[in-house]
Structures are given as structure tokens and as C-alpha cells.
Amino acid sequence: xxxxxxxxxxxxxxxxxxxxxxxxxxxxxxxxxxxxxxxxxxxxxxxxxxxxxxxxxxxxxxxxxxxxxxxxxxxxxxxxxxxxxxxxxxxxxxxxxxxxxxxxxxxxxxxxxxxxxxxxxxxxxxxxxxxxxxxxxxxxxxxxxxxxxxxxxxxxxxxxxxxxxxxxxxxxxxxxxxxxxxxxxxxxxxxxxxxxxxxxxxxxxxxxxxxxxxxxxxxxxxxxxxxxxxxxxxxxxxxxxxxxxxxxxxxxxxxxxxxxxxxxxxxxxxxxxxxxxxxxxxxxxxxxxxxxxxxxxxxxxxxxxxxxxxxxxxxxxxxxxxxxxxxxxxxxxxxxxxxxxxxxxxxxxxxxxxxxxxxxxxxxxxxxxxxxxxxxxxxxxxxxxxxxxxxxxxxxxxxxxxxxxxxxxxxxxxxxxxxxxxxxxxxxxxxxxxxxxxxxxxxxxxxxxxxxxxxxxxxxxxxxxxxxxxxxxxxxxxxxxxxxxxxxxxxxxxxxxxxxxxxxxxxxxxxxxxxxxxxxxxxxxxxxxxxxxxxxxxxxxxxxxxxxxxxxxxxx
Numbered sequence: 001x002x003x004x005x006x007x008x009x010x011x012x013x014x015x016x017x018x019x020x021x022x023x024x025x026x027x028x029x030x031x032x033x034x035x036x037x038x039x040x041x042x043x044x045x046x047x048x049x050x051x052x053x054x055x056x057x058x059x060x061x062x063x064x065x066x067x068x069x070x071x072x073x074x075x076x077x078x079x080x081x082x083x084x085x086x087x088x089x090x091x092x093x094x095x096x097x098x099x100x101x102x103x104x105x106x107x108x109x110x111x112x113x114x115x116x117x118x119x120x121x122x123x124x125x126x127x128x129x130x131x132x133x134x135x136x137x138x139x140x141x142x143x144x145x146x147x148x149x150x151x152x153x154x155x156x157x158x159x160x161x162x163x164x165x166x167x168x169x170x171x172x173x174x175x176x177x178x179x180x181x182x183x184x185x186x187x188x189x190x191x192x193x194x195x196x197x198x199x200x201x202x203x204x205x206x207x208x209x210x211x212x213x214x215x216x217x218x219x220x221x222x223x224x225x226x227x228x229x230x231x232x233x234x235x236x237x238x239x240x241x242x243x244x245x246x247x248x249x250x251x252x253x254x255x256x257x258x259x260x261x262x263x264x265x266x267x268x269x270x271x272x273x274x275x276x277x278x279x280x281x282x283x284x285x286x287x288x289x290x291x292x293x294x295x296x297x298x299x300x301x302x303x304x305x306x307x308x309x310x311x312x313x314x315x316x317x318x319x320x321x322x323x324x325x326x327x328x329x330x331x332x333x334x335x336x337x338x339x340x341x342x343x344x345x346x347x348x349x350x351x352x353x354x355x356x357x358x359x360x361x362x363x364x365x366x367x368x369x370x371x372x373x374x375x376x377x378x379x380x381x382x383x384x385x386x387x388x389x390x391x392x393x394x395x396x397x398x399x400x401x402x403x404x405x406x407x408x409x410x411x412x413x414x415x416x417x418x419x420x421x422x423x424x425x426x427x428x429x430x431x432x433x434x435x436x437x438x439x440x441x442x443x444x445x446x447x448x449x450x451x452x453x454x455x456x457x458x459x460x461x462x463x464x465x466x467x468x469x470x471x472x473x474x475x476x477x478x479x480x481x482x483x484x485x486x487x488x489x490x491x492x493x494x495x496x497x498x499x500x501x502x503x504x505x506x507x508x509x510x511x512x513x514x515x516x517x518x519x520x521x522x523x524x525x526x527x528x529x530x531x532x533x534x535x536x537x538x539x540x541x542x543x544x545x546x547x548x549x550x551x552x553x554x555x556x
Contacts, residue, residue: 034251034284034286034294036249036250036251037249037250037283037284037294038249038250039246039247039248039249039250039283040195040248040249041248041249041283041284042174042175042176042177042192043176043177043225043226043296043437044127044128044129044145044149044175044176044177062458063421063422063458063459064418064420064421064422064458065418065419065420065421065475066421066475067419067420067421067454067458067459067473067474067475068113068114068116068473068474068475069459069461069462069471069472069473070082070094070107070109070113070116070451070471070472070473070474071094071096071105071107071116071118071471071472072116072118072461072462072463072471073105073118073463073471074463074464074469075098075099075100075464075469076097076099076100076429076430076431076453076469076470077096077097077098077105077453077470077471077472078096078097078429078431078433078434078435078436078453078470079096079097079128079129079130079433079435079436079437079438079439079453080094080095080096080436080439080440080451080452080453080472081094081095081096081130081131081132081439081440081451082094082095082440082441082442082449082450082451082474083095083132083133083134083140083161083440083442083449084134084442084443084444084445084447084449085134085138085140085160086134086135086136086138086367086444087136087137087138088138088160089112089444089445089447090109090110090111090112091108091109091110091160091161092108092109092112092113092449093106093107093108093109093132093134093140093157093160093161094106094107094108094109094116094451094472094474095107095121095130095132095142096130096436096453096472097128097129097130097433097436098120098126099128099431099432099433101120101123101124102123102124102125102126102127102147103120103121103122103123103124103125103126104120104121104122104126104130104142104144105118105120105472106118106119106120106121106161107119107472108160108161108162110160113449113474113476121142121155121164122144122153122155122164122167124147125146125147125153125167126144126145126146126147126153127144127145127146127147127148127149128144128145129143129144129145129176129177129178129437130142130143130144131143131144131178131179131180131438131440132180132440133180133181133182133187134182134442135182135187135204136184136367137204137206137207138158138160138207139156139157139158139182139187139204139207139208139210140156140157140158140160140161141154141155141156141180141182141187142154142155142156142157142164142180143170143178143179143180143189144178145175145176145178146167149175150172150173150174150175151169151171151172151175152169152170152171152172152175152178152189152191153167153168153169153170154167154168154169154170154180154187154189155167155168156208156210158207158208168211168213170189170191170200170213170216171189171191171193171198171200171216173193173194174193174194174195175191175192175193176191176192176225177191177192177225177226177437178190178191179191179227179228179229180229181228181229181230181231181240182204182231183231183232183237183238183240183264183305184231184233184237184238184305185203185204185205185237185238186201186202186203186204186231186236186237186238186264186265187201187202187204187210188200188201188202188229188231188240189201189213189229190219190227190228190229190242192224192225192226192244192248195223195225195248196218196219196222196223196224197219197222197224197225197227197242197244197259198216198217198218198219198222199216199217199219199229199240199242199261199270200213200214200215200216200217201213201214201237201240201264201265202214202265203237203265204237214265217261217269217270218269219242219259219270219273220259220270220271220272220273221257221272221273222242222244222257222259222270222273223246224244224245224246224247224248224257225244225245225246225248225283226244226245226248226283226296226297226298226299226437227242227243227244227245227256227299227300228242228243228299228300228301229241229242229243229301230301230302230303230314231264231303231305232303232304232305232312232314232339233303233304233305233307233311233312234262234263234264235263235264235266236263236264236265236266237264237265238264238303238305239260239261239262239263239264239303239339240260240261240264240270241258241259241260241261241301241303241314241339241340242258242259242270243256243257243258243276243299243300243301243316244256244257244258244299245257245279245283245296245297245299247282247283248283248296249282249283249284250282250283250284251281251282251284251285251286251294251324251325252279252280252281252282252285252321252324252325253278253279253280253281253282253324254278254279254281254282254283254297255275255277255278255279256275256276256277256278256279256297256299256316256318257273257274257275257276258273258274258276258301258316258340259271259272259273259274260274260339260340262339274340274341276299276316276334276340276343277318277320277332277334277343277346279297279318279319279320279321280320280321280322280323280324280325281295281296281297281318281319281320281321281329282296282297283296284296285321285329287327287329287357287359287396288327288357288379288394288395288396288397289357289359289377289379289382289396289397289398289399289426289434289435290359290360290426290434290435291397291426291427291434292426292427292432292433292434293426293432293433293434293435293436293437295319295329295359295360296319296437297318297319297320298318298319298359298360298361298362298437298438299316299317299318300316300317300318300361300362300363300438301314301315301316301317301363302314302315302363302364302365302372303315303365304365304370304372305367306365306367306368306369306370308369308370309370309409310370310409311370312337312339313335313336313337313409313410314335314336314337314339314340315333315335315363315365315372315410316333316334316335316336316343316363317331317332317333317349317361317362317363317374318331318332318334318361319331319332319358319359319360319361320332320346322355326355327355327356327357327396328355328356328357329357329358329359330348330349330350330358331348331349331350331358331359331361331374331376332346332347332348332349333346333347333348333349333363333374333406333410333413334346334347335409335410344410347410347411347412347413349361349374349376349404349413349416350376350378350380350402350404350416351404351413351415351416352378352380352416354380356378356379356380356382356395356396357377357378357379357396357399358376358377358378358379358380358402359376359377359399360376360377360435360436360437360438360439361374361375361376362374362375362376362438362439362440362441364441364442364443364448364449365443366443366444366445366446366447366448366479367444368444368445368446369446369479371405371406371407371443371446371479372405372406372410372443373403373404373405373406373441373443373448373477373479374403374404374405374413375401375402375403375419375439375441375448375450375452375477376401376402376403376439377399377400377401377402377435377439377452378399378400378401378402378416378418379396379397379398379399379400380400381400381423382395382396382397382398382399382423383395384396390423391423391425391428391467392425397425397426397427398423398424398425399423399424399425399426399435400418400419400420400422400423400424401418401419401420401450401452401454401473401475402416402417402418402419402420403416403417403419403448403450403477404416404417404477405448405477405479417477419450419452419475419477420452420454420456420473420475421454421456421458421459421473421475422456422457422458423456424453424454424455424456424467424470425455425467426453428455428467428468429453429455429468429469429470430468430469431469431470435452435453435470436453439451439452439453443479446478446479446480447476447477447478447479448476448477448479449474449476450474450475450476450477451472451473451474452472452473453470453471453472454470454471454472454473455467455468455469455470455471457471
């Protein structure tokens with residue numbers, strides 16, 4: 001009897017697996033050309049979240065890494081940022097888009113990320129694109145786009161991310177993808193306005209004491225978007241560099257540029273445009289792992305102001321593709337020691353030997369050591385073998401999250417470390433933006449603090465189940481214990497030259513109205529919902545039902 005029962009069970013499991021593999025095979029999308037996205041398209045216009053799908057069969061049996069679910073909240077959380085308080089490293093704040101309501105999702109921890117208190121900020125008034133920066137006074141600044149998608153707003157927390165001030169508007173009009181950075185006595189915001197980059201800075205003199213913003217600065221020849229901003233050493237709050245790519249539409253190639261404001265908050269403005277590098281990754285470059293949203297080169301930078309051996313060095317990270325449209329995207333790093341005038345040849349940050357995709361890089365600098373770290377999504381282990389090699393039979397469409405660091409100024413990188421607990425699949429999140437347009441990280445006290453959108457549900461804490469909507473997971477990377485080894489470049493590339501060398505020319509436009517001094521008035525309160533990550537009973541895994549994967553519609 002037992003033998004017959006065992007044979008019956010084995011036959012049922014075999015049939016289930018055969019059916020599941022057949023369904024997974026049926027999900028392979030037919031070859032089709034993605035819509036050509038025109039230059040100037042704004043990424044802040046986001047498609048609506050789609051209806052959830054059935055659970056998938058394959059999932060990790062256990063977490064491969066010691067991850068913590070920072071959001072553990074129903075619905076999708078993606079396009080995330082994480083910041084550590086430099087005045088108290090146990091205080092960490094995670095933020096992300098919150099598409100189910102016009103707000104920013106926010107969770108904060110006071111025990112180094114072991115437990116989290118969750119809620120929302122900018123309730124009812126925020127669209128998206130939140131990015132944050134924490135200064136040495138303990139000010140946590142957060143920039144976002146308002147719900148009407150016509151304002152760049154900044155809010156401030158002085159109590160560790162528990163409450164935030166009323167918004168201060170930095171820009172209005174046709175705007176997209178702001179970024180934010182702090183210096184020694186300054187805070188800067190840049191964004192795309194009507195197709196070109198602009199920026200504003202404000203002085204910061206203490207906890208909760210900052211502003212007003214200076215006049216909005218037009219950046220010379222800065223047609224482009226999808227970049228970042230960094231503040232370096234120097235007077236007047238520090239020198240400032242802005243990076244961006246152009247064109248902003250299409251699948252590539254494109255060029256990454258930079259402009260430098262050599263006197264920070266002084267009367268001089270941003271200098272001439274500098275060509276940093278070319279890339280085969282365009283503004284809307286579709287890869288299997290980000291098949292609905294696409295990726296851009298996502299150039300980002302940090303500027304060393306530590307006073308250490310690499311003081312005044314600029315690190316710029318970006319995504320390139322070995323051959324245009326072959327989906328073998330890599331994470332590259334270039335550095336500059338002359339205020340961005342010239343740049344080194346690229347060094348490849350990811351150390352895999354595959355032709356799979358790496359994408360959405362972010363660079364962070366530890367101000368306590370000068371060590372620079374990079375995190376990114378990585379498809380290196382997805383070979384299309386469900387279970388150990390992915391969630392389905394489609395190779396290169398499932399991603400894990402990886403990190404690495406450099407201790408020698410970007411010349412070599414430590415062996416890449418997987419930080420996520422299992423494979424995630426963006427199409428199964430059904431959120432219209434996949435993993436998002438960026439993933440923000442921070443480094444402090446010998447750790448890279450990471451946060452990424454994840455639906456592996458390896459620990460069973462995602463309220464939506466496995467391979468459903470995204471939760472935000474974290475797993476800090478210790479910035480030690482690995483000896484950096486030389487990483488091959490994609491191809492020998494000569495040092496990029498400036499075109500031309502930037503000069504500090506006054507470009508501030510006095511027509512912009514100065515913004516009154518902002519103070520941290522806790523008018524936007526959070527709604528704490530939990531202090532420890534729950535572990536619900538895992539949902540039984542059943543065979544998936546077939547579902548079509550429609551061709552993505554062009555984004556306006």
C-alpha cells in the first residue's frame with residue numbers, strides 16, 4: 001500500500017512539474033520590437049499598476065543570504081532609497097515609490113535594520129522619484145515630484161525620519177527625475193526641466209537650519225536627463241558636479257556628460273559641458289530583466305571630500321552594453337582627479353564571466369574611510385533552469401542583487417557579493433515600472449547599506465506571496481574582508497578628454513524667487529504600522545495559470 005501511494009505521489013508531482021514547465025515555456029514572449037521612445041520623454045509618467053497574477057511554482061526553499069524585509073507591506077514598493085544617519089548609525093531610513101497612494105513609502109529603523117517602523121510621508125501630495133541625503137548635522141533631506149507632476153519639492157526630517165517638514169518647492173513646470181546631494185554646509189538639487197538640466201543649492205548651518213535656495217541655475221549645453229549630482233571639497237559648501245545622458249530616448253548609443261560649478265554656492269555658475277564617456281545604453285533600453293520599463297545608463301557619482309588619500313577624486317558609475325542591443329550590460333566606473341576635466345579609462349565593476357545583464361548601479365562613498373562601494377541588479381545566475389537557475393525557463397530575465405567595493409581609488413574591485421536571498425522577476429511584480437529607474441544606497445562606518453525591490457519571498461514575509469508584488473529587502477555589505485583584484489575592462493579605452501575644460505561662468509538667473517528658509521516642522525507625520533518583520537505562514541505553492549505578457553505601450 002505504501003509503495004503504491006508513493007508511486008501515485010511521484011506520478012502526480014511529475015505531472016505537476018511537466019505542466020508547470022510547459023506553462024513556463026509558454027510564457028516566453030514572442031520576438032517583437034519595442035516601441036521607439038522619442039527623445040525628451042519623461043520617465044516620471046508611469047504606467048498604472050496591473051492586476052496581480054497567480055503564484056509561480058518555483059521559489060527558493062531557503063534564503064541564500066541573511067536578508068531582512070524592510071517594507072513587508074501589501075502592494076508594490078520599488079525605486080527605493082536607503083540612508084544611514086551619520087550622527088547615529090543605528091538609525092536607517094528606507095523610502096520608495098508608493099503607487100497605491102499619492103505618497104512616499106517610508107520605513108525607519110533605530111536598531112541598525114533589525115526591525116522597522118513603517119508608514120507613509122508626503123501623504124496625498126507625492127507622485128514619485130523620491131531621493132534622499134543625510135548631512136553631518138543630522139538633517140535628512142528628501143526630494144520628490146508632486147502628485148500633479150509639475151513641482152520639485154524638498155522635505156526635511158530632523159528626528160531620524162519619524163516626521164518631515166512641510167514641502168519647499170525648488171522647481172516648477174515640465175520636470176523629471178530630480179536628485180539630491182549634501183556637502184559641508186550645503187544641499188543641492190538638480191532635475192530635468194523642459195529637456196535640460198538645472199540645479200539649485202542652499203546653505204545649511206545646523207540641525208533644521210537651512211535655506212533659502214539660490215536662484216535656479218541653467219547648466220550650459222545640458223540637454224539630457226537620467227543622471228545625478230555630487231558635492232565635493234571646497235569653500236561655499238563645496239564644488240558641485242552634475243551628470244546626465246543624451247539623447248534621452250531610444251535604446252542607444254548615448255553620451256554621458258558632466259558640468260562643474262567650481263565655487264559651489266558662490267556667485268559663479270556651472271562651467272562648460274564635459275564629455276565623460278559614450279555608452280550603448282540609451283534612455284529607454286529594453287533588456288529581458290527590465291522588459292516593461294527599460295533601463296538607462298543611470299550615471300551616478302560621488303566626490304571624495306574626506307581629506308584622505310583620494311581626496312578630491314570623483315567616481316562616476318554607469319551602465320554600458322558590450323554590443324548595442326545584445327543585452328550583455330555591464331557596470332563601469334571612470335574617475336577624475338582634476339575636477340572632472342579628464343577621466344580615466346573604464347574599469348568593469350561586475351566580475352562575472354557571463355553575457356547576462358547587470359543594471360541600475362548606484363555608487364556610495366563611506367565618509368569615515370573613503371572606501372567607495374557600488375550595488376546593482378545582476379542576472380549572472382539566471383540560465384533558464386527553474387529553481388537553481390531562475391524562476392522560469394527564460395534565461396537572463398531574473399535578477400539578484402550584488403555589491404562590491406574599492407579601496408584603491410577605483411582601480412580594482414573586491415569580489416562581487418550576492419546580497420539578495422533569491423531570484424526576483426520584475427514582470428511578475430506587475431507594477432508598470434519593473435525595479436524602477438534607480439536604486440539608492442549609502443555607506444557609513446565600514447558598511448554599504450543596501451535596499452532593493454524583491455519578490456523572491458525567500459523568508460515568507462512578503463504579504464503578497466512569492467513572485468508577486470515587490471517588497472524592499474536589505475542586507476548590508478561589510479566594506480572589508482575581500483582583497484580587490486584587477487577587473488578587466490570591456491575594451492582598452494583611451495582616457496577621455498574634456499570638451500572643453502569647464503570654467504566657472506556665472507549662469508544664475510536672478511529672476512527666480514528665493515525660497516524662504518525652511519525649518520523642520522513636523523507637519524507630515526508617519527503612520528507606524530509595525531516594528532518587527534512578520535513571518536506569516538508560507539502560501540502553498542500551486543502551478544501557475546498561463547498569462548499573456550502584452551507588448552509594453554509607449555510611455556508619453
